[in-house]
Amino acid sequence: MNHDSYPDYYLADILRSTKVIALVGASPNPERPSYRVMGFLLRKGYRVIPVNPGQAGKEILGQPVVARLADILEPIDMIDVFRAADALPSVVDEALALDPLPKAIWGQLSVRNDAAAAKAEAAGVKVVMDRCPAIEYPRLVA
Template identity: 50%
Template sequence: MLQTDKEIAALLQETRTIAVIGASPKDTRPSHQVMEFLLAQGYEVFPINPGHAGEQILGQTVYASLEDLPNAPDMVDIFRRSEEVGPVVDAAIAKGAKSVWMQIGVINEEAAGRAEAAGLKVVMDRCPKIEVARLRLPPIG
């Protein structure tokens, strides 16, 4: 589990592509705001939301699931309830993601353990938008 500022900064700087699980078209939702920020920082972001598959969120085509992405994302950013994280982590492992990031309030030790055992880096109970700003990381690219 990544916890130090140095570890988190390194992950955010080596990441280029991010799948946002639970991306919302509603601009008042945290997932939308985080996605907008990540895009502005230069990340390539893939919104994942089965209810909006084929639509656009912030100009990005929405996918129904991680399995539908053409390539493995570097990071899977999870906006789901803690008890719903397990299958998402399993899909991230199967897809070949390099890391899983569970948003603030999202904690699932069992799923985190599976991800780490499969070689993925794991962050829990944090927000990449907050961490990029707090650590004063420059835009990607």
């Protein structure tokens, strides 16, 4: 996949087929982009599971926070990554240890690591990087 640009159908298919999202790097701070995007996704009807080891056991926007992807006890359709780009390889490794695998890993704005993307894609997981689902959703789905 060319990660410099994505066909609209590729992004729309991910957004339409996704029901459960693990939001890695979720913040309880209403000023943080992850908080605002999580609220947007919840309002659009997605089930969003916040992932943040420092907030595990608490709630963000009424959703219980888990420490790691492995702590989620249901299949994940998409992992939305609000971490620095250099953290993407470890998120991909965590994701590839899940059973079943997520359908997609979505790196937020400025989150891009081509080697991590290639590893996920080789395992059959779709990858989007340097995009925000809260920007793409109104453009492609709403």
